[in-house]
Amino acid sequence: MVWGTIIAAYLFLAGLSAGAFLTSSYISRKYPKAVTVRMTGRFISPILMGIGLLLLIVDAEAGLKNPLRFIYLFTNFNSVMTIGTYFISFFMLAAFYVALMELLKKDVNKWVEYIGIVFAIGTAIYTGFLIGVIATVPLWNTAILPILFVVSALSTGIAGTLLVSGIVNKQVVHQVISVKKIHLSLLAVEVLLIFTMFLITSTSNEAAAESVSSLVSGEYSMIFWIALIAVGLFLPIVIESLELINDRKMSQTNVGLQVAAAGSHSIAGTLVTETSVLIGGFTLRFLVLAAAVPIAFL
């Protein structure tokens, strides 16, 4: 494994950060009153991206020892990593500006936010392109992988934002019910994408088949079935569905509306769901890197 846990964490944090930024932009328009959720998304976004970049720097040993070399990262436009460096730089600047304005309680310039949205999407999809263009590893070299990473980025972004918001103020979680619906659909799409990717990729060649079988039934099968499928996808899909059904019931009765308004309901479901989505998001990145089998050249 040339790229291990540190890079998996970086890919996860970059997606999470971009997803949190997009979530907060959506919330700010759809639910102008959900201030806590919006602020949370805007604050965690640049912080998580920053942590991700620090991990990346630590992993790039030669650069860590000679930091000025990182400037060269902007030079090779044939490299997806160079393109990604630009995306992340612009995204970081926009995310940092938006967080700063939020902190100073000033209005966010909407054009800077739009630029942030564009580069947030760019950052999320870049994490998939980065490994997707590696022809040597058939598991990665598929068109569906970047899409899977974007869907997972959005899903972890929502999870991270709601988790932190829920801890800060538990009333807010039920203010943003459409986000929960989007979240549920993203998780369902993720299951579909993983299934499609594995089914198609495993038939493309021997190395790919080896990768897929190491995940489904081999070396990584425990992590795959328990951490990714059961905890990361199945559990949140079930709880989120129950929550949505429950929420509908609550909004139909007076007692329910009072409970929701008072914020006296439990948010345990939300905390469990969002935490398990985050576990699943990291596990997905880790497994995709770990199960990489290069084409046999002999």
Add this chain to the structure above:
Amino acid sequence: MARYGMMIDTRKCVGCYACRVSCQMQNELPVEVSFIKFHEIETGVFPNVKNEIIPVQCQHCEDAPCESVCPTKATYTTEDGIVLVDPEKCIGCKYCMVACPYQARTQDHLTGVVEKCRFCVDLVAEGKQPACVSTCISTARIFGDLDDPNSEISKAIIKYNAKPLRQDLGKTKIYYVR
């Protein structure tokens, strides 16, 4: 300008590792780091079996994948077709190691720089042969200009019908007789 390449006759290779040791000495590598890796493969069913020892190092690809993915342009190709790493530019991101179809790259754990076979550019500039070629006990390795039809290597490639390891993975400059 030349286009340097190598031919390795695996039928002559006895697997003595002399090339690897001389490479390590020439490039001042630690004992556990080497630019040449040995692969042994058995083919066929008894009694018709064949055992091959295949030394693999950087294949000096044309349009090298490691060069195009390198974000800092630390990996580059010289005018003579030799793929090199500028240790002053490498940040150690290991993208090239991931992209190399031959897993021919290793990371120097002291500096963090990613390294690989350099076709002994310094020796070649002095008109000498790369260390692995001059040390080979069975003359399994031939080095020279692929663009010169009269060079020893060009003639040998035609004579023995030498081929790259995997033509479908892109054009390379190391040819194998198997």
